[in-house]
Amino acid sequence: MSKTFAIGDTHFNHKNILKPECEPIRKKLLGCETVEEMNQKIIERWNDVVGKNDLVYHLGDFSFGVFDARQLNGHKILILGNHDRSADRMLDAGFVECLPWAEVEWNKHILLSHCPFEKLPKNYYQIHGHIHSKPAPTEKHFCVSIEHLPNGQPIDLRVIMKQWKLI
Numbered sequence: 001m002s003k004t005f006a007i008g009d010t011h012f013n014h015k016n017i018l019k020p021e022c023e024p025i026r027k028k029l030l031g032c033e034t035v036e037e038m039n040q041k042i043i044e045r046w047n048d049v050v051g052k053n054d055l056v057y058h059l060g061d062f063s064f065g066v067f068d069a070r071q072l073n074g075h076k077i078l079i080l081g082n083h084d085r086s087a088d089r090m091l092d093a094g095f096v097e098c099l100p101w102a103e104v105e106w107n108k109h110i111l112l113s114h115c116p117f118e119k120l121p122k123n124y125y126q127i128h129g130h131i132h133s134k135p136a137p138t139e140k141h142f143c144v145s146i147e148h149l150p151n152g153q154p155i156d157l158r159v160i161m162k163q164w165k166l167i
Contacts, residue, residue, distance in 0.1 A: 001076050003055075004060060005055070007058055008061065008079075012042065014035065015035045016083075026133075027127035030045075033134065049156075057079060058095075059129035060081020060083075061084065061094075067160070069093045072094075075096050077103060081129065106157070106161050107126065108125055109124045111127070113126065116141050125140045125164055128143060153164050
């Protein structure tokens with residue numbers, strides 16, 4: 001049975017993301033010193049949990065410059081972030097779809113976007129990225145920036161739903 005995962009803010013090839021003043025916990029979380037090591041650690045950790053037939057929602061800021069998403073297991077849908085410049089380029093890199101946002105049903109309405117929405121409609125929850133190591137705005141938000149995820153790996157949506165007590 002295939003699973004559905006989410007992750008955001010991988011920032012492949014982004015050298016400055018490893019600077020402590022930029023994102024202080026990423027270097028320690030991933031145990032890397034260089035952008036090449038960071039890229040490799042993310043690939044390994046992703047592929048450790050995501051199978052070939054799984055679905056992964058990447059919630060924006062995938063990479064700086066060209067990065068081949070086909071190195072990563074699963075069918076990947078990109079929710080465009082503020083650093084994702086071209087949907088066509090991302091499709092060429094291995095994403096099956098690129099969207100500004102998405103909605104999934106899981107006993108409630110679940111919005112998927114890069115940035116957290118300030119206010120959510122009644123009976124809605126949101127999975128987002130963008131804020132890196134900062135806390136999610138409310139209990140109805142769940143941040144999947146890589147810095148929020150155990151071992152920096154994509155998270156199974158069932159884990160989020162259990163946390164929200166939706167399953």
